[in-house]
Amino acid sequence: MSARVSALPLVETVTPFGAALRRRRRLRGLSQLQLALAARTTSRHLSFLETGRSRPSRDMVQRLSVALDLPLRETNRLLTDAGLAPAYPETRLDDPDLGAFSDAIEQMLARHEPYPAYVIDRHWDIVRANAAADRLLPAEADRNVVRLVYGGAWRDAIDNWAEVAVAGLARLTAEAARHPGDEVLAGLVDLASDAVRHLSPRPRRRPVGCCARTSESVTTSCGPSPWSPISEEPRTSRSTSCGSS
Numbered sequence: 001m002s003a004r005v006s007a008l009p010l011v012e013t014v015t016p017f018g019a020a021l022r023r024r025r026r027l028r029g030l031s032q033l034q035l036a037l038a039a040r041t042t043s044r045h046l047s048f049l050e051t052g053r054s055r056p057s058r059d060m061v062q063r064l065s066v067a068l069d070l071p072l073r074e075t076n077r078l079l080t081d082a083g084l085a086p087a088y089p090e091t092r093l094d095d096p097d098l099g100a101f102s103d104a105i106e107q108m109l110a111r112h113e114p115y116p117a118y119v120i121d122r123h124w125d126i127v128r129a130n131a132a133a134d135r136l137l138p139a140e141a142d143r144n145v146v147r148l149v150y151g152g153a154w155r156d157a158i159d160n161w162a163e164v165a166v167a168g169l170a171r172l173t174a175e176a177a178r179h180p181g182d183e184v185l186a187g188l189v190d191l192a193s194d195a196v197r198h199l200s201p202r203p204r205r206r207p208v209g210c211c212a213r214t215s216e217s218v219t220t221s222c223g224p225s226p227w228s229p230i231s232e233e234p235r236t237s238r239s240t241s242c243g244s245s
Contacts (some may be wrong), residue, residue, distance in 0.1 A: 007193040017061075017081040021042045024068050024078075027177050038067035056082050071178055073122075093127070109133075120145055122175075123184045146172065146188045150195040165196045 014022075025035050032050070036043040040063060048054035061082050065075040066114075076086035091098055093105075109117050109130040116133035118126050126143040138153045138220065148154040149161075149168060158164055169192040176185040190221070 008214060013052050014050070015055075015081075017056060017078065017083070018050045018052045020078055020081045021064065022179060023180055024070070024074075025050075027180055028068055030068075035064070035067055039063040058084050062087070069178065076178060118145070122179070124188065130191075144188075146192060150192050162196075162199050165192065169196055 025032070028035075030038075032046045033043045036046040039046070039060070041060065045054060049056055049060070060080070061084065062075070065078055070078065072088040073090065076088055076090070077084055090224050093102060105119055105128065109119065110127060110159060112132070113130055114132050116136055117130050118133050119128035121127055124145040125135075126145060129137070136154075136157075139152050142148060146168070149158070150165065169189070172185070172189050172192050176182065176189050179185050
């Protein structure tokens with residue numbers, strides 16, 4: 001009598017890292033092959049990472065983060081999902097260790113006088129401003145740039161509001177794509193989308209305003225609008241870079 005052997009189907013268990021990687025890849029509109037080439041690996045290995053059949057090394061997570069253009073905070077989350085320690089410390093701007101950077105930002109704000117300049121965090125909340133900028137903020141007003149522009153005190157004060165609003169929505173959408181799961185950013189995108197829903201899309205003729213990125217979570221902006229494109233942030237947690245459009 002011959003023995004009968006039944007084969008059990010192979011069940012793939014998607015890991016937290018695999019699910020997070022797949023979500024971020026799809027948000028970027030990349031195929032597995034495209035991401036694999038950018039990260040200098042094979043599409044087969046990338047498939048194994050997404051399905052949980054392979055475990056990523058720290059170097060692989062870092063390469064995938066660069067290929068996906070992830071901010072430092074999102075890179076830390078991807079490392080944590082892979083069971084690895086975060087690579088970048090997260091420090092508040094008012095921490096004594098960042099005193100030199102804080103002083104440099106204050107000097108930038110002061111030197112923009114008599115023109116307004118703001119320091120905003122990753123959720124577009126104004127955390128610092130020079131005297132000229134303070135005069136543009138109504139008493140006890142919401143200090144969030146997005147809410148001020150799209151439904152607050154600044155909306156009627158901007159002559160080319162439609163142009164600024166469309167450019168701002170594009171910038172916000174790009175920021176939200178880099179921070180998947182950030183409900184605050186998602187809410188700001190929804191607010192901006194509702195505000196410009198009645199506008200017909202038009203190509204931007206020129207950059208609007210100017211700004212300079214001082215760290216992953218803080219931006220200093222000046223001029224009529226903070227929406228202008230900026231150079232990519234350096235992949236270090238305590239570097240300072242400045243630029244204007």
